[in-house]
Amino acid sequence: MEDLAQQELSDNLIEQFGRQILVPGIDEQGQLNLSKRKVCIIGLGALGTVASQYLVRSGIGEIHLIDPDQIEESNLHRQINYTLEDVGAFKTEVSKNKLQRINDITKIISHQTTYENYLKDNVNQNFDLIFDCTDNHENKILSSQISKKNKIAYVSISINSTEGIYFSQNYKKDTTACFACLFPQTDVNHRCLNSAMIGPVAGFVTSLACTKIIFALANSSNDLKSEINLIDLLTSDINKLQLADINCPH
Numbered sequence: 001m002e003d004l005a006q007q008e009l010s011d012n013l014i015e016q017f018g019r020q021i022l023v024p025g026i027d028e029q030g031q032l033n034l035s036k037r038k039v040c041i042i043g044l045g046a047l048g049t050v051a052s053q054y055l056v057r058s059g060i061g062e063i064h065l066i067d068p069d070q071i072e073e074s075n076l077h078r079q080i081n082y083t084l085e086d087v088g089a090f091k092t093e094v095s096k097n098k099l100q101r102i103n104d105i106t107k108i109i110s111h112q113t114t115y116e117n118y119l120k121d122n123v124n125q126n127f128d129l130i131f132d133c134t135d136n137h138e139n140k141i142l143s144s145q146i147s148k149k150n151k152i153a154y155v156s157i158s159i160n161s162t163e164g165i166y167f168s169q170n171y172k173k174d175t176t177a178c179f180a181c182l183f184p185q186t187d188v189n190h191r192c193l194n195s196a197m198i199g200p201v202a203g204f205v206t207s208l209a210c211t212k213i214i215f216a217l218a219n220s221s222n223d224l225k226s227e228i229n230l231i232d233l234l235t236s237d238i239n240k241l242q243l244a245d246i247n248c249p250h
């Protein structure tokens with residue numbers, strides 16, 4: 001009976017994700033692994049909406065969406081889950097409604113609250129990956145600490161104007177640098193309202209992160225490294241910094 005259920009799941013995955021399964025490093029086993037993974041996306045703005053689209057479409061088993069905000073007209077030029085008729089509605093609800101129609105593999109769970117408040121009600125963090133897509137420095141320090149404490153893979157991305165930063169930490173090592181080690185100052189707490197943004201930069205930086213995330217979740221031999229990528233879309237420069245082991249005090 002179990003074999004039959006497994007075969008049906010496998011046939012369903014090949015039907016829906018056949019082209020992705022062809023990618024070396026993913027294959028059928030990787031797709032099956034993806035269907036059992038659980039990811040938390042924090043923030044459903046410019047970065048989080050792109051992340052939600054690509055990660056749901058990759059066939060990840062369960063995706064949690066966390067955001068307290070309502071959609072504003074000024075969001076629409078870069079936040080790809082929303083259109084004019086969604087203005088005033090909550091980002092988590094609109095995103096969930098649209099995303100859950102993409103496939104029958106991914107379970108979408110929305111949390112219409114801040115990450116800080118979400119943590120008060122959800123002590124047990126059993127994600128395979130936490131993906132911080134907020135533009136809030138304090139939030140990133142908190143989400144990085146939570147992932148480190150619970151040994152969960154972690155990725156954070158940020159953009160400003162035509163530049164972006166990708167950060168990932170290797171959750172398997174105690175000697176890995178956390179977000180607070182790399183970006184300690186709290187006075188750079190830019191809110192979305194103030195920072196300059198263009199849609200394609202959000203799309204590019206998030207796509208880079210999602211590519212690494214899909215490979216890492218599909219196959220444990222593709223684990224995320226501790227690294228920073230500095231990306232400038234206008235000059236086409238990507239600088240990759242591999243992070244050395246340190247004694248993280250956080």
Ligand SMILES: [Zn+2]
Nearest residue numbers: 178181248250
């Ligand atoms: Zn640290």
